[in-house]
Amino acid sequence: MMKYINICVLLFGAVLATQAEEKPNIIYINADDYGIMDSGFMGRKEYVTPNLDKLASRGMVFTNAYAPAANCAPSRACILSGQYATRHGVYTVGESDRGKASDRKIIPTKNTLSLQPDNLTLLGAFQQAGYKTGNFGKWHVGEDPKAQGCDVNVGGSHAGGTGKYFAPYKLKNIEQGPKGEHLPKRLTDEAIKFIEANKSENFFVYLAYYQVHTPIQPRMDLVAKYNDVPGIQPKYAALIEGMDIYIGELMDYLDKSGLSENTIILFSSDNGGINKISDQAPYRAGKGSYYEGGTRVPMIVSWPAKVKAGSRSDVPVIGLDFYPTLLDAATVSVPQDKILDGKSILPILTQESGIEKRNLFWHFPIYLQAYSVDNDEGRDPLFRTRPGSTMLSGKWKLHEYFEDGSFELYNLEDDKGERTNLAESMPEKLAELKKLLYAWRAEMNAPVPTAKNPQFGKKQSDSKSKKGKKNKKKKASDKK
Known part of the structure; x- marks a missing residue:
């Protein structure tokens, strides 16, 4: 009987080991x-x-x-x-x-x-x-x-x-x-x-x-x-x-x-x-x-x-x-x-x-054009995002934008809709998070674009505008 029990124990142990x-x-x-x-x-x-x-x-x-x-x-x-x-x-x-x-x-x-x-x-x-x-x-x-x-x-x-x-x-x-x-x-x-x-x-x-x-x-x-x-x-x-x-x-x-x-x-x-x-x-x-x-x-x-x-x-x-x-x-x-x-x-x-x-980080040294001026809720009506970085640290969310070096700081615990920018009213928290963000970018060798665009503020020629519209229509599905 004891031999039978020992065999059962061994078999059961083998099954558990296999499952593990x-x-x-x-x-x-x-x-x-x-x-x-x-x-x-x-x-x-x-x-x-x-x-x-x-x-x-x-x-x-x-x-x-x-x-x-x-x-x-x-x-x-x-x-x-x-x-x-x-x-x-x-x-x-x-x-x-x-x-x-x-x-x-x-x-x-x-x-x-x-x-x-x-x-x-x-x-x-x-x-x-x-x-x-x-x-x-x-x-x-x-x-x-x-x-x-x-x-x-x-x-x-x-x-x-x-x-x-x-x-x-x-x-x-x-x-x-x-x-x-x-x-x-x-x-x-x-x-x-x-x-x-x-x-x-x-x-x-x-x-x-x-x-x-x-x-x-x-x-x-x-x-x-x-x-x-x-x-x-x-x-x-x-x-x-x-x-x-x-x-x-x-x-x-x-x-x-x-x-x-x-x-x-x-x-x-x-x-x-x-x-x-x-x-x-x-x-x-x-x-x-x-x-x-x-x-x-x-x-x-x-x-x-x-x-x-x-x-x-x-x-x-x-x-x-x-x-x-x-x-x-x-x-x-x-x-x-x-x-x-x-x-x-x-x-x-x-x-x-x-x-x-x-902390979690996002880096986007690029532009994404607007979908809808009325619905995008972006920082401005022209782009869903402009070049910058964001980071999440606990309840704090920091945005930095490279064009003008501006910052947005939100307390997501109280403001999950990111409507009240605290960057000016909380300079110490802003400085703390900036230090963390900059250290991460240095560690990652993240590119930060600074070169000015010579086309900024200039009106596009008709031919270039038409070409842009044609290319935009051609690539619409992939570029969204």
Whole structure:
């Protein structure tokens, strides 16, 4: 009898050891231009997001999550490289001298369009660790995701937008679907097919929906219910609901396949929402701005095996943290010579401990032209942002603008809408934060443009103005 018990104990111990060594599967869902105030689980009940709400109830919601940049390409470059933009030079989409030349006082830093081949991406690190990796949707940091760490790629290239959401598609690297097929449904199905083919191994799925980036082309059967809902655009709400439905289909598949327990699902957005499409109040401004509405994003991490259901964290986190956190969760070592600027937030997820308090930084030595004078809520009506830096230190938010050396200081605890500038009334706090910001920029060798723009204040010639309008129209979808 004792021999039998000993055998059972040994077998049980072996099972526990196997479970302890089992690495999690990973699904990172990156919605495009999905604002902090665009979902039910963040309190915006006008938008119907039952599946995201369910995902939130299964895991941890981060109420102070930030994108590492305020528009698409730089944010994705930072997340996928794990590095601040000052290291890889991707500061914006396309050129950095956006807007009219006559309105730009200084010459902005030249932009880099792609992550360099030797900059190991998040998916590349997991590929090296033996995971099967797949990109489904928007890539935007290089022309070929397969050359940047993806075993499979469906619909990803350097393109920043779709052009249209229904087949026939205008995208590269995707087999044409039947006429009328909805792109986010197709991407979800392709991701599920990839998981099914690789479920006996560890997999990393990057499901990067082009939704809810313009054009606003939802399933029309979802629109009518929103026609009488005040304060929202019905088609935009339907586009959100469509994405939510497909995320629900993925969750259902994982449940039925028995994969949910040890699969990490990280849901977030690449930047803030477009304010003229969806008001991000109480936060100021939206995509392209470095006020809170441009950089705050929704964030959920579900991992039933390790993360307590229904938990929340108000610790400030940033997309730079995804790379080290996911490596940590999978017990994968940081690749040799790889510099990571984020911190692993695994101790927060498992509630074993916290992380050391830190400051967060954004650096944007570039211009982004205005979307809408009436809705942007920017610093001035011409640009969503002008060249500068921002930093978050506890409840304090500091902005510096390079054109005139001016500062804005906000107490987010009392003023989350960033309306009352305290820079003049709190000189000691301003000096303290300036010192921290300047030290960070020196450490990062961050470029600060100072050269004056000779075109500033000059009226453009008709030929140049027409050429600019033509180029602007041609590149509109990618440059947003």
